[in-house]
Amino acid sequence: MMLLLTAFAEEGHGGGLNPFDPAGFGGMLWTWVIFLVALPLMWKVVMGPITHALEARDEQASKAILEAEKAREETAKARAEVEGKLAEARAEAAKMLAEARERAATVERQIVEEANQKSQRMVEQAQATIHAERDKAVMAIRNEVVELSMAGARAVLQRNVGGDDDRRLVSDMVGKLKAVAK
Numbered sequence: 001m002m003l004l005l006t007a008f009a010e011e012g013h014g015g016g017l018n019p020f021d022p023a024g025f026g027g028m029l030w031t032w033v034i035f036l037v038a039l040p041l042m043w044k045v046v047m048g049p050i051t052h053a054l055e056a057r058d059e060q061a062s063k064a065i066l067e068a069e070k071a072r073e074e075t076a077k078a079r080a081e082v083e084g085k086l087a088e089a090r091a092e093a094a095k096m097l098a099e100a101r102e103r104a105a106t107v108e109r110q111i112v113e114e115a116n117q118k119s120q121r122m123v124e125q126a127q128a129t130i131h132a133e134r135d136k137a138v139m140a141i142r143n144e145v146v147e148l149s150m151a152g153a154r155a156v157l158q159r160n161v162g163g164d165d166d167r168r169l170v171s172d173m174v175g176k177l178k179a180v181a182k
Helices: 002-014 025-157 164-181
Strands: none
Touching: 025 164
16 A cells, blocks of 8 residues: 555656656556456466465365374274283293193103112012022022931931931921021
8 A cells, every 4th residue: 555655656656657657657557457357367277286285285184184193092902912912822822831731740650750769670570589589599508408307317327218207307497597597
């Protein structure tokens, strides 16, 4: 507005307002007239598509933000699910490890028990063999003692001693001597 008043004041000193004089106020007047006439057309042709493009861009940005937020939420859910499954897997692995250790301890106890039983059987077999061999040796010694006793009795009596009755008599005597010696 000040510009317009200033222009009128200058034209007033020079002798009148000439709207067609481009050097004076007329150039500015026509510029404003052309601008104001072209403004609705520019608004419709230039500013409308730009406004629509900016609105579309804002809408796309809003959609992208919503999608990113949704993806973030889904990622958080997936992470929580994976962490839960990982915790379950760790618990299952710990359980399996404990079961394996328990089975190993059971197998170890069984192996030790079987080894102890086997060694006990071997000791018992060895003792039985020792007793059997000792009994054989005792019988052999007993038979030898009987034979020596018979030979001594034959020499003392100078007769033929050696019948089954005589052997039984000497055997009984040796058994009595053995019982007394124990």
